[in-house]
Amino acid sequence: MLSSYRLERIPQEPGLQAWNAADELLLKRDIELCTGQILLLNDSFGALAVTLADKELCWWNDSAMAHDALKLNCATNQVRLPIVNHQFPEQAEIDTVIMHLPKSLNFFAWQLEQIQQCLTNTGSVLLLGMVKHISKGHIELMTRYFSNINPGRAEKKARVIQLTDPIPHSESKASHYAIESLNTDFTQLPGCFAENNADPGALVFIDYLKTRANFNAALDLGCGNGVLSVALTQASQTAAITLIDESQQALNSAKANLCHAKTTNRLRFIHSDGTNALGSDELFDLIVCNPPFHQGFSLTEKIAHKLFSDAHKHLTSQGEFWVVANRHLPYYSDLKKRFGRVALKSKHPKFNVYFCQL
Numbered sequence: 514m515l516s517s518y519r520l521e522r523i524p525q526e527p528g529l530q531a532w533n534a535a536d537e538l539l540l541k542r543d544i545e546l547c548t549g550q551i552l553l554l555n556d557s558f559g560a561l562a563v564t565l566a567d568k569e570l571c572w573w574n575d576s577a578m579a580h581d582a583l584k585l586n587c588a589t590n591q592v593r594l595p596i597v598n599h600q601f602p603e604q605a606e607i608d609t610v611i612m613h614l615p616k617s618l619n620f621f622a623w624q625l626e627q628i629q630q631c632l633t634n635t636g637s638v639l640l641l642g643m644v645k646h647i648s649k650g651h652i653e654l655m656t657r658y659f660s661n662i663n664p665g666r667a668e669k670k671a672r673v674i675q676l677t678d679p680i681p682h683s684e685s686k687a688s689h690y691a692i693e694s695l696n697t698d699f700t701q702l703p704g705c706f707a708e709n710n711a712d713p714g715a716l717v718f719i720d721y722l723k724t725r726a727n728f729n730a731a732l733d734l735g736c737g738n739g740v741l742s743v744a745l746t747q748a749s750q751t752a753a754i755t756l757i758d759e760s761q762q763a764l765n766s767a768k769a770n771l772c773h774a775k776t777t778n779r780l781r782f783i784h785s786d787g788t789n790a791l792g793s794d795e796l797f798d799l800i801v802c803n804p805p806f807h808q809g810f811s812l813t814e815k816i817a818h819k820l821f822s823d824a825h826k827h828l829t830s831q832g833e834f835w836v837v838a839n840r841h842l843p844y845y846s847d848l849k850k851r852f853g854r855v856a857l858k859s860k861h862p863k864f865n866v867y868f869c870q871l
């Protein structure tokens with residue numbers, strides 16, 4: 514059924530589809546459970562929004578790439594866009610929640626709490642996941658938030674689990690830790706990158722960024738909790754800094770952390786897939802990036818390549834692009850293809866720090 518639509522991933526990834534066996538199972542076996550007002554969560558490429566377009570749908574996703582894929586796939590298949598929510602409904606008006614299982618347990622708990630606020634008394638949650646991704650921790654959370662759990666029969670290594678009869682409960686929380694080298698405390702909202710510990714690559718990278726000077730406009734591409742921008746504010750108190758992340762939870766964490774750091778810098782926070790939301794004439798004399806190599810449960814180099822291409826478009830002629838990456842990731846050749854000068858600056862056993870110029 515899904516294969517009869519034209520559905521694309523963002524970024525495109527040869528060999529990977531814009532849906533999985535759990536979506537197919539829902540549509541084949543459990544479609545009659547999808548009734549009333551439906552809330553679609555974590556539908557990464559809008560595949561369910563397209564196939565269920567004749568139903569009463571609203572849609573929520575933390576990811577800017579997912580928003581772009583939703584628009585693209587609805588337009589290609591000429592179906593109407595669902596109502597796109599930027600916040601969860603505050604009243605109990607949702608009869609069915611269809612959600613893909615998120616990776617982070619704390620984010621899952623947070624989403625179950627939001628669902629409890631908006632689900633009607635007789636409503637149900639249909640939780641979609643691949644068997645290998647449903648951990649003991651996910652199952653324990655389901656049992657703490659719902660009294661009835663029907664795991665259904667697995668097919669093609671996928672499950673649709675039905676949850677009914679919510680138990681009022683709340684255990685998700687923002688995480689907190691200090692980064693000594695920045696003498697700063699950080700807060701992460703559920704689902705933000707480096708939720709429980711600072712990223713070791715970022716910790717190595719900070720030492721290179723703290724010594725940058727004489728820059729006026731910096732871009733933190735994939736800012737996460739804003740750790741690299743905090744380092745930049747310590748390098749220059751006057752530079753303007755633009756922080757971009759495709760995750761709203763990350764961006765909100767970065768806002769909280771930069772606000773807490775009480776900087777004098779001019780700051781902008783943008784929810785976007787790379788620099789898609791920036792004008793082509795916006796240039797920066799310093800761009801920093803600790804690129805992701807995962808998208809949900811999948812490994813990918815495609816996002817890093819897009820961020821490198823975006824950095825190339827928005828760098829001034831004398832500007833500097835700094836990148837940190839795990840040593841095993843083969844980024845040197847891609848950087849070399851795009852930038853005139855690429856130098857490896859670190860001798861760290863686990864992380865490469867690259868310096869690039871046009």
Ligand code: SAM
Pocket residue numbers: 578706707712715734735736737738739740741757758759760763785786787788803804805806816
């Ligand atoms: N800069 C932070 C640090 O050093 O700890 C976070 C780095 S983390 C490895 C990568 C970040 O990029 C994540 O916060 C992720 O949400 C974000 N990201 C992933 N894909 C993105 C995209 N296409 N555009 C913008 N940000 C993206």
